[in-house]
Amino acid sequence: MNEAAGRDDAPLALMVRAIDEPGALHALTRVILEHRANITYVDIAERREDGSTVYFELEDVPSEAAADVLVNDLEALNIVQAVERAPSFQKVYGKRIIVIGGGAQVGQVVVGAVAEADRHNIRGERISIDTIPLVGEENLAGAVRAVARLPRAVGLVLAGALMGGEVARAVREVREKGIVVLSLNMPGSVPDAADLVVSDPVQCGVMAVMAVSASARFDINLQRGRRY
């Protein structure tokens, strides 16, 4: 049981149910700091009248015994109602590809992307496809920029029939932050700003998954700038 005792690979994921008041997160992070654990992910999942659920993923918790002490110390806080251990989002949902654009095109890109992700996930990967249909240059640019701060997002597909200007600038920004960007073939400057352009939406969805998969023999660096 050495594997289970050491916590080197997987983060310690905790759901902490606490009273919703200013200072609650500050009190929780004090306990985590006292244990010298590093917070790699945090979010507030649920907010209700009677409390919030704060979800943490923690690194540098050396052992199962240390994890138990940390859980006990959190439970000892007055504001804490319950602490539960949970599988991490990375383990459950994995990498995320975000598809943004017009309803007709987003739907077809997702058909391809989900079918391809299915094949990878059956073999043990975890790839999620997330979408939002949107219109308008400002809305689209805002959604593109927000991808860079979405947890676990690694790829972006622009699925529309006309995108340029501020959207193309946003595409270049998120590419600099390490997001792989695919675009349908369309009027406007977005295709020129993307890593890769694919005309057929189903094929574009499939290639987006191949580009971010750990197992596919598809090197985005060899495809950059191409159009299919």
Added chain:
Amino acid sequence: MNEAAGRDDAPLALMVRAIDEPGALHALTRVILEHRANITYVDIAERREDGSTVYFELEDVPSEAAADVLVNDLEALNIVQAVERAPSFQKVYGKRIIVIGGGAQVGQVVVGAVAEADRHNIRGERISIDTIPLVGEENLAGAVRAVARLPRAVGLVLAGALMGGEVARAVREVREKGIVVLSLNMPGSVPDAADLVVSDPVQCGVMAVMAVSASARFDINLQRGRRY
């Protein structure tokens, strides 16, 4: 400019670029606590060698002037490299519907859901459709349970050809936490556990969006237990 001066409606959304070390979040939350602001959302969006980007949404910041002081106080911390104001995820991506199941069915549900969300988003709503194709009772149950702690998730669609047992138990749990659950018509006990069963996957996707939309004339309470 009274509207802009008061901050009653929209949360104050901040991206804080900070050195990635134990205690960083504790230090940031101290400043926020000193301002008596309430943290309604937080996540760590980006982690790199040289630092992390922590994203906050804050309530109870009384004015633009108070927001500026808060930003300055955060910037004054040694660990902070930069603070940027950003539009909130709620504003950019809105409510989330999660579609989980087999690749073939998930793809078709999303075609319906994205087309319907498109129509709502054009009229000013923000509804996102997020998916993961998965197989296996344990994987599916884990993904269903995780929906309850996904930020902004309000609806769930089970899109498979056979789901029951632990998945059905997970469905009942997330329904108790306020998630609306739709299921395709299929063998297994999941359809009985869902709020609503729809046989056609495109129709199921459309109805999922109608069920969570603020504008649709569709009351899930009147539809509960029905099969279409």
